[in-house]
Amino acid sequence: MKKAELFSKSELLEIFVNHRVDSVFPGDWESIFKGSGYEFWDLREMVRSDTCGSIDWKATAKTGKPWIREYLAESYVNLMILYDVSRSMSAGDKELSAANIAASLAYTAARANNGCGMILFADNVKTYIPPRMGWFHFGKIIRTIAEASPIRCGKTDPNPALGKLMAELPESLTFILSDFLYPIKLNFTFKDRTYGNKRHEVKALQILEDFEIALPAKSTGVILLHDYETREKRLIDLSKWKIYNRKRGEFIEKVHSRLNAAGIDTVILKPSDDFAAKIKTLMDGRN
Numbered sequence: 001m002k003k004a005e006l007f008s009k010s011e012l013l014e015i016f017v018n019h020r021v022d023s024v025f026p027g028d029w030e031s032i033f034k035g036s037g038y039e040f041w042d043l044r045e046m047v048r049s050d051t052c053g054s055i056d057w058k059a060t061a062k063t064g065k066p067w068i069r070e071y072l073a074e075s076y077v078n079l080m081i082l083y084d085v086s087r088s089m090s091a092g093d094k095e096l097s098a099a100n101i102a103a104s105l106a107y108t109a110a111r112a113n114n115g116c117g118m119i120l121f122a123d124n125v126k127t128y129i130p131p132r133m134g135w136f137h138f139g140k141i142i143r144t145i146a147e148a149s150p151i152r153c154g155k156t157d158p159n160p161a162l163g164k165l166m167a168e169l170p171e172s173l174t175f176i177l178s179d180f181l182y183p184i185k186l187n188f189t190f191k192d193r194t195y196g197n198k199r200h201e202v203k204a205l206q207i208l209e210d211f212e213i214a215l216p217a218k219s220t221g222v223i224l225l226h227d228y229e230t231r232e233k234r235l236i237d238l239s240k241w242k243i244y245n246r247k248r249g250e251f252i253e254k255v256h257s258r259l260n261a262a263g264i265d266t267v268i269l270k271p272s273d274d275f276a277a278k279i280k281t282l283m284d285g286r287n
C-alpha cells in the first residue's frame with residue numbers, strides 16, 4: 001500500500017461498517033502465521049488448500065506422497081498489536097501509516113481465524129483489548145484505532161505494554177508499532193521466544209518519515225523543527241546534513257541493536273513503503 005493509498009481513520013471505520021474489507025486491505029500474509037517456530041506436532045497428507053512451503057520433503061521423499069508439517073500453534077495464534085499513541089507519532093503521516101498497518105494486521109488475523117488483541121501505550125498502558133476471534137472483534141479493533149488520539153507524555157516506554165502482554169497471555173505473535181525515537185532499555189528478552197513459562201515472538205515495526213532517517217544530500221537553508229513531545233523548537237542548518245545523517249544513523253543503529261539484543265527483529269517502514277511486502281519479508285526471514 002503506497003502513501004497515496006493510505007486510508008484516513010474515518011475511512012478505516014467506514015470500510016468495516018460497510019463490509020467492504022474483502023477488497024481494500026493487503027492480501028493474506030501466510031508467513032505471519034505459518035511456521036512461527038512453535039512446537040512440531042505431527043505430519044499429515046497434503047490437501048488441495050495447502051501450500052508448498054509447508055511440505056516435509058524428507059517424509060515426502062520416503063513415501064512418494066506429499067506430507068505437511070503441523071505445529072501446535074498453527075491452528076490458533078494470538079496476534080497482539082502494541083500501538084504507540086505518544087505525540088511523536090503525529091509527525092507527518094506516521095500516525096496514519098500506523099493505523100493502516102494495524103488495521104491490516106488485524107484483518108489478516110480475522111481472515112485466518114486467529115485471535116487479535118491490542119495494547120495502546122505511551123509512557124504507560126492506555127488501553128488493553130484482550131485477543132478475540134471474529135469480525136465483530138475486528139470491528140472493535142478498527143474503532144479503537146480510529147478513535148485513538150496522540151498523547152503527550154514525558155517519556156515513551158514500551159516496557160509497561162510488554163509487561164501487560166506477559167501478564168495476560170501465555171503466548172503470542174506481537175508487533176510493536178512505534179517510531180522508537182526514544183532511548184530503548186527493555187526489561188524483557190525474547191531471544192528464545194520464552195519468558196518464564198510463556199512463549200512470545202515479538203517484532204518491531206519502526207515507523208519513520210524520510211527526514212527522520214536522513215536529510216537529502218547537499219541540502220541548504222534553515223528549517224525549524226518542533227518536538228511533539230516536549231514542544232521544544234530548534235533551528236537546523238541543512239548545510240550540516242552530513243553530521244545530521246551520521247547522528248541519525250547512529251541513533252537508529254543503537255535502537256535496532258538493543259531491540260535485536262532482546263530477540264526482537266526490526267524493520268523500518270516509511271509511509272511511502274509497501275508495508276505488507278516489507279513485513280512479509282521480515283517474517284520470511286525469521287529463524
